Amino acid sequence: MLLEGLETLCLLASEGTMAKVASRLYISQSAVSKRITQLEQRLGKRLIEPDGRQTRLTPQARELLARVAPSLAEMKGVLADSQTLTDQTPLPVACSETLLAGYLARFMHDYLGRDPHLALSTHHTPVILTRVRGGDALLGICAGRLPPGHGLCAELLLEEPFYLVGDDQEEAAQPE
Numbered sequence: 001m002l003l004e005g006l007e008t009l010c011l012l013a014s015e016g017t018m019a020k021v022a023s024r025l026y027i028s029q030s031a032v033s034k035r036i037t038q039l040e041q042r043l044g045k046r047l048i049e050p051d052g053r054q055t056r057l058t059p060q061a062r063e064l065l066a067r068v069a070p071s072l073a074e075m076k077g078v079l080a081d082s083q084t085l086t087d088q089t090p091l092p093v094a095c096s097e098t099l100l101a102g103y104l105a106r107f108m109h110d111y112l113g114r115d116p117h118l119a120l121s122t123h124h125t126p127v128i129l130t131r132v133r134g135g136d137a138l139l140g141i142c143a144g145r146l147p148p149g150h151g152l153c154a155e156l157l158l159e160e161p162f163y164l165v166g167d168d169q170e171e172a173a174q175p176e
Contacts, residue, residue: 005039016054073134080135094137097122
């Protein structure tokens with residue numbers, strides 16, 4: 001229960017709303033609220049405050065996360081590395097939405113029909129790295145440049161050409 005509460009608080013810090021955390025954890029909003037309440041009772045301090053539709057962390061919660069978040073991410077990674085995978089184990093893959101929609105759509109559609117155990121989620125590159133590092137995803141497929149010092153094994157899949165496109169007619173009509 002303690003680890004679930006800490007994980008939920010970490011997600012709440014990054015997501016900002018109970019609804020988004022519930023969606024990420026595949027649980028109800030009331031379950032998210034219950035986890036936070038249980039953690040507050042266990043620690044004997046208030047950890048969140050309402051802030052309109054958002055939820056704001058108290059200074060005590062921010063201090064707690066500064067101390068435990070790195071260890072929590074490391075523990076989740078160790079647990080993910082230790083688990084035994086079978087053919088029936090869901091394989092979480094964090095992927096760039098752009099890559100999934102643009103490059104992988106046709107391939108993944110066919111593949112998902114044959115392998116229902118692949119669980120895709122879409123994120124921006126920093127979140128993908130965090131999810132892989134924390135054991136929430138076994139694999140990440142990122143777009144763009146990776147930040148230095150990310151600490152993960154990375155393989156370049158392809159170099160994408162980029163073009164600057166303009167209208168030749170407009171350029172010709174403009175005075176020099």
